[in-house]
Amino acid sequence: MSEAGSINPAAPDAGVTAPARSFERWMGWLRRNLFDSPANSFLTLAAAVFLALVLPAVWNWAVTQADLWGDSKSACGGQGACWVFVRLRLPVFIFGQYPPSEQWRVVVAVSLLIGFAVPALRDGTAHRGLWVALLLTLFPLVAGVLLVGGVPGLPFIDTTLWGGLTLDVVIAFVTMAGSLPLGVLLAYGRRSRLAGIRTVSIAFIELWRGVPLLTVLFMAAVLLPLFLPNGATVDRLVRAMGALVLFNAAYMAEVVRGGLQGVDAEQEEAAQSLGLAWWQTQTLVVLPQAMRIIVPGIINTAVDLFKDTTLVTIVGLSDLLGAVNQSLKDPAWLGLAPEGYAFAAVVFFVCCFAMSAYGRSFERRLARGQGRQP
Amino acid sequence: MRLKFGSRLTLGGAIVAATLGFGAQAYAQSTVKSPTLDAVKKRGQLSCGIDTGIPGYAYQDSTGRWQGLDVAFCRAIAAAVLGDAEKVKFTGLTSKVRFTVLASGEIDVLIRDSELTFARNTQLGLAEPAVNFFTGQTFMVRKSLGVSHVKELNGATICVETGTTLETNIADYNRANNIKIGTLLFERPEEAFAAVEAGRCDGYTDDGGSVAAARSTMKNPNDWVFLPETIGREPLGPYVRQGDEAWFNIVKWTHFAMLEGEVLGLTRDNIDEAKKNPTNPDLRKFLGVEGDLGKFLGLDNDWSYRVIKQVGNYGEVYEATFGSKGLGFPRGMNNLWTNGGLMMPYPWY
Numbered sequence: 001m002s003e004a005g006s007i008n009p010a011a012p013d014a015g016v017t018a019p020a021r022s023f024e025r026w027m028g029w030l031r032r033n034l035f036d037s038p039a040n041s042f043l044t045l046a047a048a049v050f051l052a053l054v055l056p057a058v059w060n061w062a063v064t065q066a067d068l069w070g071d072s073k074s075a076c077g078g079q080g081a082c083w084v085f086v087r088l089r090l091p092v093f094i095f096g097q098y099p100p101s102e103q104w105r106v107v108v109a110v111s112l113l114i115g116f117a118v119p120a121l122r123d124g125t126a127h128r129g130l131w132v133a134l135l136l137t138l139f140p141l142v143a144g145v146l147l148v149g150g151v152p153g154l155p156f157i158d159t160t161l162w163g164g165l166t167l168d169v170v171i172a173f174v175t176m177a178g179s180l181p182l183g184v185l186l187a188y189g190r191r192s193r194l195a196g197i198r199t200v201s202i203a204f205i206e207l208w209r210g211v212p213l214l215t216v217l218f219m220a221a222v223l224l225p226l227f228l229p230n231g232a233t234v235d236r237l238v239r240a241m242g243a244l245v246l247f248n249a250a251y252m253a254e255v256v257r258g259g260l261q262g263v264d265a266e267q268e269e270a271a272q273s274l275g276l277a278w279w280q281t282q283t284l285v286v287l288p289q290a291m292r293i294i295v296p297g298i299i300n301t302a303v304d305l306f307k308d309t310t311l312v313t314i315v316g317l318s319d320l321l322g323a324v325n326q327s328l329k330d331p332a333w334l335g336l337a338p339e340g341y342a343f344a345a346v347v348f349f350v351c352c353f354a355m356s357a358y359g360r361s362f363e364r365r366l367a368r369g370q371g372r373q374p
Numbered sequence: 375m376r377l378k379f380g381s382r383l384t385l386g387g388a389i390v391a392a393t394l395g396f397g398a399q400a401y402a403q404s405t406v407k408s409p410t411l412d413a414v415k416k417r418g419q420l421s422c423g424i425d426t427g428i429p430g431y432a433y434q435d436s437t438g439r440w441q442g443l444d445v446a447f448c449r450a451i452a453a454a455v456l457g458d459a460e461k462v463k464f465t466g467l468t469s470k471v472r473f474t475v476l477a478s479g480e481i482d483v484l485i486r487d488s489e490l491t492f493a494r495n496t497q498l499g500l501a502e503p504a505v506n507f508f509t510g511q512t513f514m515v516r517k518s519l520g521v522s523h524v525k526e527l528n529g530a531t532i533c534v535e536t537g538t539t540l541e542t543n544i545a546d547y548n549r550a551n552n553i554k555i556g557t558l559l560f561e562r563p564e565e566a567f568a569a570v571e572a573g574r575c576d577g578y579t580d581d582g583g584s585v586a587a588a589r590s591t592m593k594n595p596n597d598w599v600f601l602p603e604t605i606g607r608e609p610l611g612p613y614v615r616q617g618d619e620a621w622f623n624i625v626k627w628t629h630f631a632m633l634e635g636e637v638l639g640l641t642r643d644n645i646d647e648a649k650k651n652p653t654n655p656d657l658r659k660f661l662g663v664e665g666d667l668g669k670f671l672g673l674d675n676d677w678s679y680r681v682i683k684q685v686g687n688y689g690e691v692y693e694a695t696f697g698s699k700g701l702g703f704p705r706g707m708n709n710l711w712t713n714g715g716l717m718m719p720y721p722w723y
Binding site: 078088089091092096097100158160163218221222223225226233236313314315316318322323325326327328329330331332333334335337 | 426427428429430432433434435436437438439441463464465466467468471474475477478479480564567587590591593695700701
């Protein structure tokens with residue numbers, strides 16, 4: 001609040017300067033949001049005192065006394081954070097055990113993901129539907145071949161070597177891309193007038209929503225091989241992703257159903273009276289309106305899902321958190337849990353915050369389109 | 375055709391010898407029938423279940439490569455069976471899923487710092503081929519305390535992880551020896567480490583490997599000493615499925631090959647030299663220069679040479695993981711019997 005200091009008390013009243021107005025706006029904001037009642041004022045002050053006590057210590061640990069350079073634990077003074085550990089392990093945290101000579105494939109795949117996702121997610125892209133379709137069909141195909149390999153020029157990389165943040169992104173993408181279409185189908189199934197389809201959809205949704213994710217992953221990792229004929233195995237990663245897709249599809253279905261129910265029945269009737277067929281009614285009238293209600297739910301599920309990908313460590317896959325956990329066991333680098341977990345927390349926060357920021361801007365645009373405030 | 379008596383005898387002997395030899399050959403081939411071995415060979419890769427990360431036994435170095443005592447055992451089996459120690463697929467398993475995953479056939483062998491017990495052997499239907507790490511509840515105390523035996527800990531306070539058998543073991547030990555070792559309980563090992571470092575206790579106790587890990591997290595590890603005794607016992611080793619004795623034998627004898635290598639003084643560096651012209655009959659048998667021992671395992675004759683050449687003998691692996699180049703944990707019970715330890719490979723004939 002440097003503006004506060006720049007106020008000239010001797011200035012004539014008539015010409016309230018811009019800084020002064022800005023100062024007043026600040027004060028008004030503070031009064032409205034932080035000091036609008038005695039209880040809130042107390043909480044604000046308590047929080048300020050707490051932060052004043054904690055932040056300097058955190059800053060001291062993470063920045064002032066931290067060590068970043070060097071190549072062994074002895075390079076760290078021991079007073080602050082030992083970021084040397086994180087810096088040296090960065091390739092493992094990002095790529096897992098993916099062979100270093102092949103890591104460019106991951107970089108290319110992620111660049112492709114960004115290249116396809118940005119036009120698909122941005123407003124005002126020409127042929128946006130086409131981009132979305134490509135993101136869900138062509139991209140997984142190309143990225144899959146790139147990452148798995150086994151074609152001339154690209155040696156085969158076993159999925160047990162995949163890991164780190166790469167694994168989180170792969171699992172999150174596949175789960176989103178798989179569970180969203182399946183969720184839409186289930187949502188329509190649950191609203192269907194055909195009793196058979198409705199029952200199956202309800203049973204599916206309630207079954208998966210009624211079971212903890214951890215149990216589902218355990219089932220996929222441990223019990224499935226017992227049911228398969230001896231020797232036949234399905235890749236661990238595929239099993240985990242399959243479980244996550246089915247599990248999240250149930251949640252997506254409920255999100256989508258909530259959106260469909262939020263569209264007035266009159267909309268559908270009006271569309272029918274105009275002579276639109278069922279498909280046209282849904283794709284041109286109902287779904288576009290339902291989107292406004294669905295998107296926050298989808299983003300919420302996506303953020304949840306991205307964090308849930310860390311649960312795959314339970315079934316022996318090593319995502320970012322798993323890679324951090326493993327690195328903490330290296331005898332040469334024992335005792336660095338705070339640094340490892342702080343790094344993982346920051347990475348996850350950045351990713352999840354980016355997702356929810358996109359969600360908020362999407363909602364704002366939709367709200368503008370509706371001429372309403374969000 | 376008439377033959378002289380002498381030549382008839384020779385002929386008869388030759389026939390007998392041929393029959394016997396052929397019989398032994400046929401016997402070896404017919405007995406070494408192992409579905410696991412066949413599957414591993416067909417796949418060209420050993421699937422080995424290990425810990426998700428624990429100092430000493432299985433951990434990733436800064437390049438992300440698996441290292442450790444259990445990991446080396448996996449590589450040794452791959453070297454023996456497939457000829458290449460690198461042909462291993464490591465699957466990190468939590469303690470909850472490890473036995474189910476082994477039973478399902480997804481992995482060929484489980485080497486995950488697992489205690490070998492009666493119940494796991496008989497009730498889970500798993501076989502326990504060898505002990506690759508003998509341990510027990512071990513104590514680490516501040517050097518300045520001047521204590522060199524557990525019995526002298528009377529009146530001392532030890533930091534312990536709660537909810538384990540560690541506390542009860544100490545209570546039993548107190549009662550049996552009529553002394554009083556105090557305990558301070560913690561939920562997580564990290565908290566206990568911090569309390570030890572802060573001087574809230576005189577020492578720390580856990581199984582041998584974990585105490586070694588605890589010591590290396592201390593600001594100054596040399597201020598801490600391990601006490602030689604252990605209370606309780608924990609023989610750790612590999613598990614395989616029952617019903618595949620040939621595979622059981624391969625795992626067992628791979629462990630013994632690493633020990634035998636140490637007994638014979640063979641290391642990664644000197645084994646090529648030793649193989650050139652071995653005269654010692656034990657060495658000749660071990661290296662496969664003489665006899666056909668490999669065949670009886672369903673392997674070739676160079677299998678034990680490859681184990682030492684590609685992975686090293688047990689002592690070398692111990693040094694790199696638990697010993698002076700790793701956690702600084704004394705060999706103790708894991709020494710060869712000739713050095714006062716418990717490691718005694720069965721004889722090589």
